[in-house]
Amino acid sequence: MFFYSDNTASACPEILAAIAAANEGFARSYGEDAWSARLNEVFGTFFGADLRAFPVITGTAANALSLATLASPYTMIFAHEQAHVFRDESGAPEFFSGGARLVPVPGEHGRITVKALDMALRMSAASLQPALLSITQGTEFGTVYRPAEIQALCALAHERGLEVHMDGARLANALAFLGCHPGDVTWRAGVDVLSFGATKNGALAAEAVVFFDRNLVLDFDLRRIRGGHLLSKSRYVSAQLLAYVESSVWRRNAQRANAGAARLAERAAEYLSHPVESNQLFLRLGATRKQALRDAGFEFCDWEASGPGEARFVVSWNQPESDIDALGAALSAL
């Protein structure tokens, strides 16, 4: 039973149907197709904003390309010390930006506070310029920033001359938890550019970079080609994004995954190291309990950054109810 990551899940039927539907006849290549042409409008409606949206196929590409577009080589990008951009992308932001520096910011439950950001800004190297704040929504620890928290962070960032990037690899899960309008945690709160994730929540391979200010797009287009991230048959990525955003698929999948995690959280309350606000659980189990769960057939991730006994469980959009029941029972029985 796969609780290792929501990346282990398959694509949902609507996504596959959209790909199949896009597979008719000829279409112009390199983003000149009819599906890609609709992205700005469809994402614009979704977020209630005049924006520009670009399809890519990995979250790392979405993050690195948007960070590099806004951060010159001699600048600093502030991110949570456990952020995906900081820990899990083999230095993609440094590579794409030509050597900008990621500055780790501490923060409980994966969230950066205004106070911590302010401190990090003041303590940072004077020989580099602060350029960007990158926050993750939902966070790497399964928690979710409230709109007011994002507003406050963006306000401080903008006041100090930084743009704000949001890594929204699990934005759908955050929106499902908050029940708010997608604009409330993004552009209305001050976010300038967003990595919009769909892959983890039921797409096959589809992410979008969304610029809420068209003036910030700058040379993104050229950087995307140069990074090998402009697909020749781009219709297939755009078709996934359209299906995901236009339908209720994003919400349905996220709600279902969140609900599964919530159910598990009840059974594992004593082990929780972070509030469960999306589809991830972090449990302080210790080596023995972890081994017992593995022996029982559960796959999950050691989360060594938080200590030797910590484990991460992720509920996928299509996690069988029986998996959740089984894991819940196993957790209760530990």
Next chain:
Amino acid sequence: MFFYSDNTASACPEILAAIAAANEGFARSYGEDAWSARLNEVFGTFFGADLRAFPVITGTAANALSLATLASPYTMIFAHEQAHVFRDESGAPEFFSGGARLVPVPGEHGRITVKALDMALRMSAASLQPALLSITQGTEFGTVYRPAEIQALCALAHERGLEVHMDGARLANALAFLGCHPGDVTWRAGVDVLSFGATKNGALAAEAVVFFDRNLVLDFDLRRIRGGHLLSKSRYVSAQLLAYVESSVWRRNAQRANAGAARLAERAAEYLSHPVESNQLFLRLGATRKQALRDAGFEFCDWEASGPGEARFVVSWNQPESDIDALGAALSAL
């Protein structure tokens, strides 16, 4: 009628079926899936070699990652002056390699000769080291290197200390034309690393980087993550590659496209600027004839690099016979 590029074609049914078949249940992510696990063996059988094959999703990524793995920042990569890596990738090789230099080599019909390579090596900047030769098979002008030509180029390259990369975006078309074993124009002829293309010939988005010498893989893995080119749900790319290589799909699609181009070549013999050896035709039509064809509904590419009146027509794997008939008739009637 789309003769603009084989990138405008859809994916073939076998590829879509393979994606659908891979869409069952959970699978480990980031290349740890069962499909990716079979790539070395399946490509090894195809090429008759002990090799390592890595899936990526664009030709630019395949090229840039393989070039960067073998070319340090202070080195030179020799490629045809009309090569895709040189002209059409917005400097991806320079980006991924950290500033290696592409040295353009002239050559009739898109092919580099031993003599031209020797001259380019001797004339090149002494303050940079020669590291790589990159050749394209089939070439950007629709021609195809014969095995002996590749052998001779590789022999000179190796003698001078260069590794050899092959951009095989249309390798299937070249193999279909030559009717030889895949190994004959690659590792047996001296090619060290190959960008193996499937997208142009019927895949949805699937390319592979193939190292014929395992010792050359070096840090490719890390560079792929860092470039944002390791897909979380990599099974879908690997499944395409398996379906493409294991079946006769690659040959059938390529033969059909080549045959269409050959048919058109007969009707346009007087305009041909290069021999038609794969699925591309280059015609010296002049502005008036080009406009006439466009008025008749044909989409094709101006090929300005070869002069103002030149046009490129590409026949896709699924080009309707009626398209080919119509274009043939229109060319005859010019």
Next chain:
Amino acid sequence: MFFYSDNTASACPEILAAIAAANEGFARSYGEDAWSARLNEVFGTFFGADLRAFPVITGTAANALSLATLASPYTMIFAHEQAHVFRDESGAPEFFSGGARLVPVPGEHGRITVKALDMALRMSAASLQPALLSITQGTEFGTVYRPAEIQALCALAHERGLEVHMDGARLANALAFLGCHPGDVTWRAGVDVLSFGATKNGALAAEAVVFFDRNLVLDFDLRRIRGGHLLSKSRYVSAQLLAYVESSVWRRNAQRANAGAARLAERAAEYLSHPVESNQLFLRLGATRKQALRDAGFEFCDWEASGPGEARFVVSWNQPESDIDALGAALSAL
């Protein structure tokens, strides 16, 4: 009275005489001169080791070039969180290395401990490889590592597969304090590559990169040209280095500066935030006292990283005794 930095001092007479002596007739350029030819031998004698020494003209160049030679783009370089390479070089290590990451390590009085390094290694991003430890001797806070401390750090670093770089911008001051052999805090303790500073201690502009293991030189030569750091008339840098190393100039200058700092430390004991082991003093003075000193004509540096009231005073090799007396009196009178 300049206590701002030892960079504000002029060059000492022996250095200027060496430059003048080198200014005779013609000499081969780009490092092929007779002065440069002696560097390996003269530094080898100084350190008691078989080494390779390369002249450059800034400490940033020495640091960035040596770090980049040993750290690939997808690796991590561990350094003290107040290290010059981390805070004061506008990201030169990231630039020269193609985006390697500097990982800040905390540590009292500017020194990294084995425990802190071990923790930093364990907490670092698994998606990047640890490549280098960089330590500063004497440290940015005027303290000095003891040989056994360096040995222990190098032992841990080597055990984990890291090479060790030493930023020796003020190595002479550290050696003067310790009274040990130059080899004892460098190669004998495990240091692999050294930025050997002379500029701060009486040279005009002269530093050396010293590789204690010839196999680590790798592509340093090419990186130096590519960075614009191979001087055409390199004899003038090498002549400075020879004069500095072969004579007792390095020791005399460093001893004198250290002695001045020690004298001041006695007068400012109550304000000291770090032990005074070389030619730098860090004083917790607070805003009022700082202003009083400035009003009295003393130039010094605010050291904001350690808190708002902190100030740094550096005694130069040729600091007039009267300056030291005046500052000592002023400090006593605060």
Next chain:
Amino acid sequence: MFFYSDNTASACPEILAAIAAANEGFARSYGEDAWSARLNEVFGTFFGADLRAFPVITGTAANALSLATLASPYTMIFAHEQAHVFRDESGAPEFFSGGARLVPVPGEHGRITVKALDMALRMSAASLQPALLSITQGTEFGTVYRPAEIQALCALAHERGLEVHMDGARLANALAFLGCHPGDVTWRAGVDVLSFGATKNGALAAEAVVFFDRNLVLDFDLRRIRGGHLLSKSRYVSAQLLAYVESSVWRRNAQRANAGAARLAERAAEYLSHPVESNQLFLRLGATRKQALRDAGFEFCDWEASGPGEARFVVSWNQPESDIDALGAALSAL
């Protein structure tokens, strides 16, 4: 007898005197000294323009930093195929710019023509943006652009959206030959940024980057630190530049070197492959004559790029008359 390069000459007495004069007392570091503070004004007077001048210590640094300031990673820099930036700097422009591409332009006697530039622009890769033209004055072949030629090149470049950089490593020699005002071949002709060389013409190590449009300075300052090219004791470089520009030293040295070359040209007329317009001669001597000259004690450079028998002789500012007489006699006697 050294005719290998003007880099083999020593520094002239006025330069050494300026360094000695600057070696008094303390001075603010990192460009905050009194000498550096005068550069804008003194260079402004020299060129008759409102400009900004920055000292560096190598020509490669001057070139690479100015090119990188104006050329983004995904752009092209057009330069003569024999330009120093293209052939002799180990890819420094690519390194500093983050992978911009140098496009070689052919041209007789080291000079680019409007026609050749136009052709190169039209033939260049559409996937990269043209950003800069770099011309060398005097050229790598000892010839000199006339003001009208520079005007025409700059006009075309600007019309197509490119800025113009001039590599003035031997600008003094060109000015001495032309007898024109320094502004006539630089900003008045349309040059935007200049690498102003002094080292080859009698300085110890001193070059300047001169921006004729203050708006183009952009992030040059940060790039200079990041490249390790901001000297801590910058007074010594600025003092050299001031002495060189404010006095008649630049003209006297250049005139003398040019006159020596002119004298030699008379004796070697039959072997000349390029007009002698500055202090360099290129002679088609063939292997036997080259060996004869070497046997007679003359050091010079093989210039293989122009063919196996070609040799370069450079007359330095302080070339002894007896050297010139001896070489002249030897050439006549060949």
